[in-house]
Amino acid sequence: MTEQETTAAREEFIGLCRAHIRRPGLDELLDYLDRRTDFFIAPSSTRFHLNERGGLCRHSINVFHTLTAFYEAAVGPAIQAGTSPFTEEVPAESLAVVALFHDVCKANCYHPVERWRKDEAGRWESYASYEVKDAFPFGHGEKSCLILNWFIRLSPDELLAIRWHMGLFEMSEPTSSGRASYRSAMGMSPLVSLLQAADMVASNCLEHIVTV
Numbered sequence: 232m233t234e235q236e237t238t239a240a241r242e243e244f245i246g247l248c249r250a251h252i253r254r255p256g257l258d259e260l261l262d263y264l265d266r267r268t269d270f271f272i273a274p275s276s277t278r279f280h281l282n283e284r285g286g287l288c289r290h291s292i293n294v295f296h297t298l299t300a301f302y303e304a305a306v307g308p309a310i311q312a313g314t315s316p317f318t319e320e321v322p323a324e325s326l327a328v329v330a331l332f333h334d335v336c337k338a339n340c341y342h343p344v345e346r347w348r349k350d351e352a353g354r355w356e357s358y359a360s361y362e363v364k365d366a367f368p369f370g371h372g373e374k375s376c377l378i379l380n381w382f383i384r385l386s387p388d389e390l391l392a393i394r395w396h397m398g399l400f401e402m403s404e405p406t407s408s409g410r411a412s413y414r415s416a417m418g419m420s421p422l423v424s425l426l427q428a429a430d431m432v433a434s435n436c437l438e439h440i441v442t443v
Contacts, residue, residue, distance in 0.1 A: 237285035241271040244288050244331065247295060251327035260332075260382035268338035275334070277341060277361045280438040287337055293437050295330035298429035302326055306421050317421045321388070328385070329392045329426050336374035340365045371397055392422035396430055 232240070245261060264270040275286035302321060309315035341361040350356045369377060372394040379385055379393070395416045417423045 232283055232285035232289065237272055237288070240285055240288045240292060244271070244292055247292065247327065248331060252324055252331075254324065254328070254383045256383040260379070263382065264335065264338065268335075269341075270335065270338040273338055274341050274361055275337070275434075275438070277363060278440065280434045280440060282361065283441045286438075287334060290433060290438060291331050291334060293433040294333065294426075294429045295327060297433050297437070298330045298425055299323075299326055301425055301429055306425060310421070315421070316418075321420075321422055321425075325386060325389055325422060326425075328379075328383075329389050329396075329422055330429060332379055333372075333375055333393050333396050333426060333430065335378050336369075336371055388420035388422045391416045391420055392426040395423050396426045398427050 248257060248261060271288045272284050273287040274283055275281035275290040281287070281290050306315065307320060310317055310320050340363055342364050344360055344362045345357050346360045347355050347357055367374070375393050376385065376390055385393070395413055399410070399413065
């Protein structure tokens with residue numbers, strides 16, 4: 232992403248937060264992300280989706296728009312019609328919180344690195360990439376929940392959604408107890424499945440991979 236695109240994404244992200252979230256501590260959270268992390272310029276991954284400068288912020292925005300579209304088009308109407316297993320509608324603020332902040336755990340984790348490969352002629356050439364260096368390896372969804380709770384109070388549904396947003400992809404050893412907890416969480420709140428689905432669609436259907 233260009234410098235202009237990165238700046239525009241930052242402004243859009245902050246605008247969405249202020250438009251949809253009215254929670255005490257939001258200003259402090261945004262200041263933390265802006266001043267003490269690389270959230271607004273970090274990539275979203277090392278090689279899977281939006282693996283470029285500013286990718287993490289843009290991905291968070293994409294998840295927000297995808298999740299709200301899913302809710303407004305399908306889940307919300309089903310709850311209202313009584314055809315959903317869930318009976319309570321999801322507050323718009325909760326949709327925004329889980330979508331925009333589910334990946335704050337990635338801030339300060341991706342670091343630029345120079346790698347080497349052979350070109351078509353068999354000569355070595357360098358190229359810019361990223362590597363993961365996590366100074367506090369506390370899990371993925373768990374770490375996002377922890378960071379957010381330093382600044383804003385999360386509801387139980389929001390905690391479950393962010394904790395489990397990677398689904399079984401995060402479980403290197405999916406035990407029966409882990410699967411049971413995951414399934415139980417999905418049955419407790421529509422936010423859990425909504426965030427997983429929005430994250431997967433944004434990552435795999437809306438976002439490109441940068442090849443160098």
